[in-house]
Amino acid sequence: MENPILHPIVFLYQLVQWFLDKLLSPNPPQPGVELGGPKIAIIGAGLTGVSAASHCVGHGFDVRIFEAGPREQLGGIWSRVNNTSGLQIHSIMYRFHPSVRWSGGYPNRQQIVSQITELWKKYGLENKTTFDTKVEKVYQDDKGRWIINDPSNGRFEGIIAAVGTCGDIKMPSMPGMDKFKGEIYHSSALTGKQAKGKTMIIIGGGASAVEALEFAAHEEAAKTYILARSDKWIIPRNPVIDVLLSLNVWGGETIFSWIPEMLLRKFFYRDLQDLAPTERGLFTETPMVNSDVMDKIRSGQAEWLRGDIRGFTEEGVKFNLRGKGVPKGGPGKSMLIKGDIAVMATGFERPTLDFLPDDSFGDPYSPPNWYLQTFPPEHVSVCCNNCTYVNAIGSVGNWHIGIYTRILLMFLSDPLTRPRSFWMKRWIDMTRVLKKFAPTGAFDFFTYLELVWWFTFCIAINPFRWKWAFFVFFGIGQTLPRRVIDTENHLRNGLGLKNEANYDKGNSF
Structure with a gap:
């Protein structure tokens, strides 16, 4: 005690x-x-x-x-x-x-x-x-x-x-992975890896991506990019708020669901409301629970990008940056995300x-x-x-x-x-x-x-x-x-x- x-x-x-x-x-x-x-x-x-x-x-x-x-x-x-x-x-x-x-x-x-x-x-x-x-x-x-x-x-x-x-881990094969001069790991295999001062590219936007971001912060990575295909609800690490959200007896979206969604956008996302989903409600899928993500994005330590992976190059990942509301595979801006370590935050097979x-x-x-x-x-x-x-x-x-x-x-x-x-x-x-x-x-x-x-x-x-x-x-x-x-x-x-x-x-x- x-x-x-x-x-x-x-x-x-x-x-x-x-x-x-x-x-x-x-x-x-x-x-x-x-x-x-x-x-x-x-x-x-x-x-x-x-x-x-x-x-x-x-x-x-x-x-x-x-x-x-x-x-x-x-x-x-x-x-x-x-x-x-x-x-x-x-x-x-x-x-x-x-x-x-x-x-x-x-x-x-x-x-x-x-x-x-x-x-x-x-x-x-x-x-x-x-x-x-x-x-x-x-x-x-x-x-x-x-x-x-x-x-x-x-x-x-x-x-x-x-x-x-x-x-088992889900490790997809992507074009050009063999050309990448950096290191590629699954998000569950980062223990013992060195990331200090390096740029980390995290592919995926779910719970595995958040855990990889925590690893990057712990190892003092210089910069972290999170490349997500779609927006996903994030709720704060607050037991009171989390319990209140679990008290929806109907177990789904209702005519009142806009209230917690609006409060999350206003008081939690604040200046990062562009990251909050608009095409799906809070009570439709499991949200991520983390407060540090927002702080790391605001501080510039991390950058959360929405879009599609086109493949790897020697220097990094070819990425199609999409605007909010544009569906997966839709039009966007092509860019190259340069990095030293690529982390496949692609989860696990069920x-x-x-x-x-x-x-x-x-x-x-x-x-x-x-x-x-x-x-x-x-x-x-x-x-x-x-x-x-x-x-x-x-x-x-x-x-x-x-x-x-x-x-x-x-x-x-x-x-x-x-x-x-x-x-x-x-x-x-x-x-x-x-x-x-x-x-x-x-x-x-x-x-x-x-x-x-x-x-x-x-x-x-x-x-x-x-x-x-x-x-x-x-x-x-x-x-x-x-x-x-x-x-x-x-x-x-x-x-x-x-x-x-x-x-x-x-x-x-």
């Missing part, structure tokens, strides 16, 4: 985290204790996979984590980015598990990986993780139990797919979910158009946690990892809470109707308040789920629902009714 007199705000933040840990963290299982709940296969040992696994074992469910990479890739994408990378949002919005203890507002990559590793060890997941094992397919045996690749890996009652949204059964992808109910965006309508025992979303505004890697995981645990524990495929599809249809005026698809963009509404509706619509409410939302009170389930089963047996033994088959109305 920090000294409460010298650092009162940090001390208060650490005190709040300590309280949340004591109140909401499930107890780790004792070494050697056999977990009796249904067994769950978790695909991916990144932040989401480790967090979901800790919730499972903390509530008595055994797990096996399958990670395609080696031990060094524990932590997922955070194990593979630059040392200068860190949180763009405040860490209070990145509490991926109640036991996480941040030392400050914007921790760096090393702190994040350290917290993931500590969580992995705390809940005894070292002996429950299989590295260097890529999941090629999952299928069911005649009793509905899941098999990962082949029967030698065991059988499971449930699956949590936690493959994330960032896989990991595939095609290891799931084919019936998980039948139109019009294919990802992200699933129940709660996460459960395939044909398989209630499969939870694709944090890997189906497209765009959003809200807490990232936050409480919803635990909530989604505990919804799956509820489904596996209580047959009367499992939704039938028919009703899962009707929820998807209902959400499409509610968001029919949204400029994006119903599930292509959401806000955190909309996510809370999804969770609330999920529990409220089925009386058999009410007893699970505190458990689902806070991880509290699992013992009481189990006693109630035993009573319900006794009554059902007395009436000659049987619960479906298949964990993947829904029973509720």
